[in-house]
Amino acid sequence: MRLTGAVMAHPKRMEAAVRLAGGVLDVVTDPDPAGRPSAFRTSLLAWSSIPEGATHHVLLHDDMVLSDTFFERAAAAARAMPDAALALFAFWNSRNGAAVRLGALAGARWVRGAGEYTPVAALLLPRRVAEGYVEWARGRGGTWPDDVLMGRYLRQAGVPVYVAVPSLAEHEDLASLVENDFQGLRRSPCFFADEPLSDEPLSDEAKVLGSLAAIPFFKRGVAQCAVPGGSGWRDIRCEDYLDGRGFDVGGLRARFPGRWWPLWLTAFTMGVVQENSGDPRVLDRALGTMGPGGLCHELGARELARLSDELHDVARDGLAAGLSAAPHAVERRTVAVTGPDTWLRDQITWALADRGHLASDRPDALVHVCAPEPDADPVEELRLARAAFAGFGGRKILLGSRGIAAGEAVALRLGEPYGPGMPQGGTVAEQVLRSSLNRPLRADGGAGRLVHVRDVAAAVIAALTRGSGVYDIAGPRPLSGRELAEAVAGAVRPVPIEAAPDAAAADGAAEETAVDVGRASSELGWRPEVDLDYGLHTCAQWLAYESDRQ
Numbered sequence: 001m002r003l004t005g006a007v008m009a010h011p012k013r014m015e016a017a018v019r020l021a022g023g024v025l026d027v028v029t030d031p032d033p034a035g036r037p038s039a040f041r042t043s044l045l046a047w048s049s050i051p052e053g054a055t056h057h058v059l060l061h062d063d064m065v066l067s068d069t070f071f072e073r074a075a076a077a078a079r080a081m082p083d084a085a086l087a088l089f090a091f092w093n094s095r096n097g098a099a100v101r102l103g104a105l106a107g108a109r110w111v112r113g114a115g116e117y118t119p120v121a122a123l124l125l126p127r128r129v130a131e132g133y134v135e136w137a138r139g140r141g142g143t144w145p146d147d148v149l150m151g152r153y154l155r156q157a158g159v160p161v162y163v164a165v166p167s168l169a170e171h172e173d174l175a176s177l178v179e180n181d182f183q184g185l186r187r188s189p190c191f192f193a194d195e196p197l198s199d200e201p202l203s204d205e206a207k208v209l210g211s212l213a214a215i216p217f218f219k220r221g222v223a224q225c226a227v228p229g230g231s232g233w234r235d236i237r238c239e240d241y242l243d244g245r246g247f248d249v250g251g252l253r254a255r256f257p258g259r260w261w262p263l264w265l266t267a268f269t270m271g272v273v274q275e276n277s278g279d280p281r282v283l284d285r286a287l288g289t290m291g292p293g294g295l296c297h298e299l300g301a302r303e304l305a306r307l308s309d310e311l312h313d314v315a316r317d318g319l320a321a322g323l324s325a326a327p328h329a330v331e332r333r334t335v336a337v338t339g340p341d342t343w344l345r346d347q348i349t350w351a352l353a354d355r356g357h358l359a360s361d362r363p364d365a366l367v368h369v370c371a372p373e374p375d376a377d378p379v380e381e382l383r384l385a386r387a388a389f390a391g392f393g394g395r396k397i398l399l400g401s402r403g404i405a406a407g408e409a410v411a412l413r414l415g416e417p418y419g420p421g422m423p424q425g426g427t428v429a430e431q432v433l434r435s436s437l438n439r440p441l442r443a444d445g446g447a448g449r450l451v452h453v454r455d456v457a458a459a460v461i462a463a464l465t466r467g468s469g470v471y472d473i474a475g476p477r478p479l480s481g482r483e484l485a486e487a488v489a490g491a492v493r494p495v496p497i498e499a500a501p502d503a504a505a506a507d508g509a510a511e512e513t514a515v516d517v518g519r520a521s522s523e524l525g526w527r528p529e530v531d532l533d534y535g536l537h538t539c540a541q542w543l544a545y546e547s548d549r550q
Helices: 011-021 040-047 070-080 095-106 127-137 146-157 201-205 238-243 249-255 261-273 280-288 290-295 301-324 343-354 378-389 427-436 453-463 481-491 503-507 518-524 532-545
Strands: 003-009 026-029 056-061 064-066 085-087 110-112 122-126 161-164 169-171 215-219 222-229 232-237 335-338 365-369 395-400 410-414 416-418 446-448 450-452 470-473
Touching: 003 011, 003 040, 003 070, 011 026, 026 040, 040 056, 040 127, 040 146, 056 064, 056 127, 070 085, 070 122, 070 161, 070 201, 095 110, 095 161, 095 215, 095 261, 095 280, 122 127, 127 146, 146 532, 215 261, 215 290, 222 238, 222 261, 232 238, 232 343, 232 532, 238 249, 238 261, 238 343, 249 261, 261 290, 261 301, 280 290, 280 301, 290 301, 335 343, 343 365, 343 453, 365 378, 378 395, 395 453, 410 453, 416 427, 416 453, 427 446, 427 481, 427 532, 446 481, 450 453, 450 532, 453 470, 453 518, 470 518, 481 532
Parallel strands: 003 026, 003 056, 085 161, 335 365, 365 395, 395 410, 410 470, 416 450
Antiparallel strands: 056 122, 064 169, 085 122, 110 161, 215 222, 222 232
8 A cells, every 4th residue: 555645735825735745745736826716626636646656645735734643544544444535634513523523432533424525625535536536526617615526426436434533634724715714713523633643553543433323413503413314314403303212302401501502402412322432532622622613603713712611511511411311202193194205295204203203004193295386286286185184084284385175184384395305496495506506696586485394394293283274384474585695695605696687576575475373373382493594504405415416
């Protein structure tokens, strides 16, 4: 095995790149430094310029700091896992960063990568994998960022990805040259500059946590949990994950009434997911980055530093509580889901399964999901619903865009459903895609009353035991085209917003029929909980990581 490497650099950072290379690594510079900011073209050049005879190659961004044992650990890991892609760094608020924390909890040196982008700031690839990526990625410039493209290629090529525990490199606090400063401070989930080398590095680097049942992570102030599904990983709320496993989330909330409840709950969920057999020093360093990573989108470095100790204590307390907690047996109303094969039916089915309500035999309730398309035939919807409910003696729930009557069913009339899996072509999906690809948004049209699929599933669960008649399940008010564009730019990526041809149309909300969400609140106890920022962010993550949209 022969390991080589390079630092990819912009001419503005040539001095730093040469210093990082240290006379050991090559330096590859941006071939078009005056062009639109992009790491892709430089990385493509670097991956296609691997020295003759090299079996493995590591590529570093010019704003990284390496651990003292960087090269020794990288070489040992390449020998232990010669066919894998090895991410030597991950960001502290990502799924991969959260996987690193689970690896620290388990005492592993490497953890199987999560289903998202592949961290490329410090990445080691076998030569054949790098060559395959260059061939596949050429011509894809100007689409997704290079880390998303790398993740897509490795999944399609069947190349396993492992992430270092602790990280072998750290990200410096330098201004981004590719317009990523909107993401806030970007650090490793666990890094030691002076990490000692094991007496048996080859066997030590073979300690891999290869299977993850769930990945709890704290991002944008929300306690989230990535879970594997039939079509890839899905993000759900930690509350839903724990509820589906028999934990009393309301009781947990009463146990920790503080302001950092989402952080505490994320750490608690870590303890539920993974037993503790790790190095206390490594684990504590990983816990210390969870809070700052989850708040870096809105707080600067100074404020994060001020809160660091407080957040660290919260994460410690949450993990300790999760490690000692046990679920309880819970009686649940169970459901079966029918309806046309649509994205909405899939999402509702998964959401009900997450919370333990799905049943394949003798369900208490039957949920029929109508097609969410606005041009669906209401007569055909009614016929299909009646056919589905025929002969069923339990609770009947009709979920659809019109809330048509169907015998004794509780009808939930939806606003504009959105969320992961939604088809392309609609206003929300197209705006999210444009922002993801760093393209201007259009402030035209209107989005109506958006309702996230998680809130739709919550309405179904509420209707299992309460209510009768027709209920409106929708957002509190319609959104204008400009309001939607501004929300997308804030939740996904800040891009220019182009004025609509008709300014009045851009600023006005879409017309709608009479909607009364108050009845769902008073009779079902339902109200929308997913804020627009989180909801749109889930759409963006699904588009980038799970969809095949180019």
